[in-house]
Amino acid sequence: MNKKALLVVSFGTSYDETRKKTIDQIEMDLSKTFPEHEFRRAWTSQMIMNKIKKRDGIHINNPTEALEKLHSEGYDEVLIQPTHIINGSEYEGLYHDLLNFKDKFKSISIGNPLLTSMEDYKKVAFAMSTIFPKDTDDKLILLMGHGSEHHANSAYPCMDYVFNEEGYSNVYIATVEGFPDLDTFFSQTVSNPTKNILLIPFMIVAGDHIQNDLVGDEKDSWKNILLSKGYNVDSIIIGMGEIQEIRDIFIEHAKKARQLNVES
Structure with missing residues (x-):
C-alpha cells in the first residue's frame, strides 16, 4: 500500500493562543477529512520559526525540510494544503519549492489558497x-x-x-x-x-x-x-481560522488539489 501524507503549510505565528484556535484547528479539520494520510506541519516564515526555536526550543520544519523528511521516510503520496489567503509570494515560493520534489514521490498534490475562484x-x-x-x-x-x-x-x-x-x-x-x-x-x-x-x-x-x-x-x-x-x-x-466556514473552504480546496507532474 502507498504511504500517504498530508502536509499543511502555514505562514506561522508566535502567538500560541491564536495558533491553537486557528492553525491548529485547520490542521485538525484537514486531518479528520483525510484520515488515511499521516499529518505533518510546515511553516513558511523563517523569522517566526527562528523565534519559536529560540523562545521554546521547538523546531518547526519549512516546506523543503518537511518534504525531505517525508521522502526519506518512504512516503509515496503527498497532499499539501496551504492556509494562505491569497496566491501571493508565500504561495508562489511554496509552489516552486514543490517542483524540486515532483519526481521524488509517486504523486504530490497542492490545494489552492483561500481566495482563488x-x-x-x-x-x-x-x-x-x-x-x-x-x-x-x-x-x-x-x-x-x-x-x-x-x-x-x-x-x-x-x-x-x-x-x-x-x-x-x-x-x-x-x-x-x-x-x-x-x-x-x-x-x-x-x-x-x-x-x-x-x-x-x-x-x-x-x-x-x-x-x-x-x-x-x-x-x-x-x-x-x-x-x-x-x-x-x-x-x-x-x-x-477560528471560523468553521473558512476552514471548510480549505477542506474543499484540499479535496480538489491538483497534482504536480513532470510538465509543471
Whole structure:
C-alpha cells in the first residue's frame, strides 16, 4: 500500500493562543477529512520559526525540510494544503519549492489558497458575516488584511467589491502593507456620517499585526488613529481560522488539489 501524507503549510505565528484556535484547528479539520494520510506541519516564515526555536526550543520544519523528511521516510503520496489567503509570494515560493520534489514521490498534490475562484470570494464574504453583530445598521465594519507588493494583492480590493455586491455595503477592507489602506477607507467614507466602527481581522491568525497594528496601544494603531478622528471604536478579535466556514473552504480546496507532474 502507498504511504500517504498530508502536509499543511502555514505562514506561522508566535502567538500560541491564536495558533491553537486557528492553525491548529485547520490542521485538525484537514486531518479528520483525510484520515488515511499521516499529518505533518510546515511553516513558511523563517523569522517566526527562528523565534519559536529560540523562545521554546521547538523546531518547526519549512516546506523543503518537511518534504525531505517525508521522502526519506518512504512516503509515496503527498497532499499539501496551504492556509494562505491569497496566491501571493508565500504561495508562489511554496509552489516552486514543490517542483524540486515532483519526481521524488509517486504523486504530490497542492490545494489552492483561500481566495482563488470567484466562488471562494462569495463564500468568504458569507463566512465573515457569521461573526458580524446582528444589528450593524449604525456601524462601519473595517477588516484588516495583510496586503502585499505581489500582484496577487488585487485579491483585497476584489474582496472589498464582493462584500458590497453580496449586500454587505457597510463592510470595508484595508491592508497593512498594500492597497487599499487606511487612507483609502477614509476617502471611501468621507461623506458617511456614521461614527461607529467595528474592527475585525482579515487574517488567518490574530497575531502581531492584529494585536499591535490594529488594536494596540501605540499612537499609530488603527484603533487609536480612528479614535483621534472622533470615531467610536469597537473590535471583534477573531482570526479567520477560528471560523468553521473558512476552514471548510480549505477542506474543499484540499479535496480538489491538483497534482504536480513532470510538465509543471
